[in-house]
Amino acid sequence: MREQSRERILVAALEVFAEKGYQGATVSEITTRAGVSRGLLNYYFPGKHQLVDELLARYLDGVVELVMVDGGPDERLAAIIDRVLLAAVTTAGVQRMTLSLVLGPATHPLFAAAEARKEERVAALEDALRSLFAERGAADPALEEVLLRSVLEGVIFKIAVYAGQYPVERIRRRLYALYGLGEPVGSLTGSDPPPVGRMRAASATEAGPADTP
CATH class of the missing domain: 1.10.357.10 (Tetracycline Repressor, domain 2)
Structure with missing residues (x-):
């Protein structure tokens, strides 16, 4: 149970840091996302x-x-x-x-x-x-x-x-x-996207939430 709680905190921190950056992320957001108390987070990680x-x-x-x-x-x-x-x-x-x-x-x-x-x-x-x-x-x-x-x-x-x-x-x-x-054997990801000449970054909403480990 302790290890599960610790992992939940790390996954939540990863998501919040990805969304808000280090300076913008707060401990409160991380605890809310992880579904744990601030005391439990501080037990494992005293701060950001x-x-x-x-x-x-x-x-x-x-x-x-x-x-x-x-x-x-x-x-x-x-x-x-x-x-x-x-x-x-x-x-x-x-x-x-x-x-x-x-x-x-x-x-x-x-x-x-x-x-x-x-x-x-x-x-x-x-x-x-x-x-x-x-x-x-x-x-x-x-x-x-x-x-x-x-x-x-x-x-x-x-x-x-x-x-x-x-x-x-x-x-x-x-x-x-x-x-x-x-030649490589097989495929890692399936078919490639068709060549479009230039790539452009998607907005945060288009990119979706961060992947979890």
Whole structure:
């Protein structure tokens, strides 16, 4: 029961932060959304700072898990691309919230602190990707790791902002071709939207509520 209450609080906080931003969100809104008392929220999280801290720590843990796969280097790279794309599509609301917290002037220091506490796991992520590219014969595995993460993080950003307009399957095929992985097997999301030439962000009401973890 305690763990369920804690999870309800985190889900509610995620939704409220996504809708109102860190500065605009209030503890009262979060407790109302979660259906818990303020005393219970304070028992787990004394304030908004601690809620954001937990959400960002979970985000970093999730990113690390996405790259920890088995198989040969090409199999691992294909699996990482697929897992990142699928996670971005199915948790677009989470990504929007996290981006706002990572980039926001008031919350970026909290992200930096969470990243520092997760140093071992973040380094393990970097090392796993660098090892993968070393096995593929890259001249500079560290640079390839930075490039891959930059590309995938850019895709995550675009999916978070443009949601159903984003051509996930076509981008997936392009990434496979970029890294010489052949044709992807199956589909992650079904058919892509038809190409329209330009994507435009939807309003908050059109985008709908944030996805829950």
